[in-house]
Amino acid sequence: MVKRRSLVSDYCPSARALDAIGDWWSLLIVRDAFDGMTRFSEFQKSLGIARNILSERLRTLTARGILEAVPAATGRARQEYRLTAKGRDLFPVMVALRQWGEQHLFAPGEQHSSLIERDSGRKVTLTVQTEDGRPIDAEGAMILKVPETEKQP
Amino acid sequence: MVKRRSLVSDYCPSARALDAIGDWWSLLIVRDAFDGMTRFSEFQKSLGIARNILSERLRTLTARGILEAVPAATGRARQEYRLTAKGRDLFPVMVALRQWGEQHLFAPGEQHSSLIERDSGRKVTLTVQTEDGRPIDAEGAMILKVPETEKQP
DNA sequence: CTAGAAAGGTTTCATAATGAAACTCATTGC
DNA sequence: GCAATGAGTTTCATTATGAAACCTTTCTAG
Numbered sequence: 001m002v003k004r005r006s007l008v009s010d011y012c013p014s015a016r017a018l019d020a021i022g023d024w025w026s027l028l029i030v031r032d033a034f035d036g037m038t039r040f041s042e043f044q045k046s047l048g049i050a051r052n053i054l055s056e057r058l059r060t061l062t063a064r065g066i067l068e069a070v071p072a073a074t075g076r077a078r079q080e081y082r083l084t085a086k087g088r089d090l091f092p093v094m095v096a097l098r099q100w101g102e103q104h105l106f107a108p109g110e111q112h113s114s115l116i117e118r119d120s121g122r123k124v125t126l127t128v129q130t131e132d133g134r135p136i137d138a139e140g141a142m143i144l145k146v147p148e149t150e151k152q153p
Numbered sequence: 154m155v156k157r158r159s160l161v162s163d164y165c166p167s168a169r170a171l172d173a174i175g176d177w178w179s180l181l182i183v184r185d186a187f188d189g190m191t192r193f194s195e196f197q198k199s200l201g202i203a204r205n206i207l208s209e210r211l212r213t214l215t216a217r218g219i220l221e222a223v224p225a226a227t228g229r230a231r232q233e234y235r236l237t238a239k240g241r242d243l244f245p246v247m248v249a250l251r252q253w254g255e256q257h258l259f260a261p262g263e264q265h266s267s268l269i270e271r272d273s274g275r276k277v278t279l280t281v282q283t284e285d286g287r288p289i290d291a292e293g294a295m296i297l298k299v300p301e302t303e304k305q306p
Numbered sequence: 307c308t309a310g311a312a313a314g315g316t317t318t319c320a321t322a323a324t325g326a327a328a329c330t331c332a333t334t335g336c
Numbered sequence: 337g338c339a340a341t342g343a344g345t346t347t348c349a350t351t352a353t354g355a356a357a358c359c360t361t362t363c364t365a366g
Contacts, residue, residue: 008258011265011266012184012251012254012265013250013251013252013258013265014180014181014184014247014250014251014254015181015184015254016258016259017250017251017253017254017258018180018250020254020258022175022177022181023176023177024171024175024176024353027167027171027175028160028167028168031165031167031168034291034296035296039313039314040313041312041313041314044314049354050353050354050355050356051314051315051316051354051355051356052315052317052353052354052355053353053354055314055315055316056352065257078313078314078315078361078362079314088290088291089253089257090253091281091290091291092249092252092253092279092280092281093249093250093253095249095281096245096248096279097166097167097171097246098165098166098167099245100166100242100243100245100246101165101166101167101168101169101170101173102166104218104239105166105170105173106166106169111299112165112299113164113165113166113297113299114296115294115295115296116294116295117283117289117293117295118292118293118294118295119293120283121297122283122284122285123283123284124281124283124289125281125282125283126245126249126279126280126281126282127245128245128248128278128279129277129278129280130270130273130276130277131275132275136277137244138187138241138244139271140270140271140272141244141268141269141270141277142268142270142271143187143188143267143268143269144266144267144269146265146266177324192342192343193342193343193344194342194343197343202325203324203326203327204325204326204327204345205324205325205344205345205346206323206324206325208343208344208345231332231333231342231343232343
């Protein structure tokens, strides 16, 4: 098998994003990191991921600046993995996935965890809107492509 | 290798969502579908994906109700793949990924495609907010877990 | 102080998933 | 009728993944 074609130089930001975090485990690790996990064994237990794969993924996420490994003063832990600013900016992605999951992947009345505002307990939602604040859906939007002439060959 | 642990019965909606569309290709196919592509060869050319893999992914996405295969009256095409309502509801996920990609994966001044409102040409953005419309970030939010006692064993 | 035990990885090996290319099979255009 | 095209399958080699065993530090108990 030839290595997967990299999309890091694609002109579509979604493609580059998927290139960075679109594999099976990365976003699950990020989800757990949002949930406060920082240590190797926490991720491992939570996800049931093989240790070698977790090791490799943490290394990649760190190399891409989504997590950072800090030496970890406390206890037996060798280091802690924390979300960087770049990693925290994945928050809307997590919320979007969660919202879609809630809408379409749970039976009516089936229990699921919820995302709420820490202070008020109110549900958190996500809206796609124009710059001036009007909500918009897929039909109302379109992709403006990069003109071919502006691409560097 | 043992088959990957399924997350379809996880209580976290994000996990179920990733279980459904979190592989390398699915979201790229969905992106192209949002962009108007409907045919096998269009996806294949656009993504450079191996045809057997594309075939398998289209089948899976169809089985999961994200795409639907319609018999396709026109031309030589055998069938067309269109987003279902469930598939179109992935729009916020695509926008979130795009927004993150724009923010973090392009050099300053580097060209990229943009998502705009069809009528006005205005940029489309995405905000995470509380039910009453106040914007909120990851720090202000938390996950409310399903109590253990309510889970079915 | 010494013998575990725990955390955090790495190595090894068998198996699953993927990609490329060749091969079907039905339509279309000429 | 016959080549060309679209849409898939099959086959085969290569990669990625998962499980389990194996290191290495760092704590903790005795």
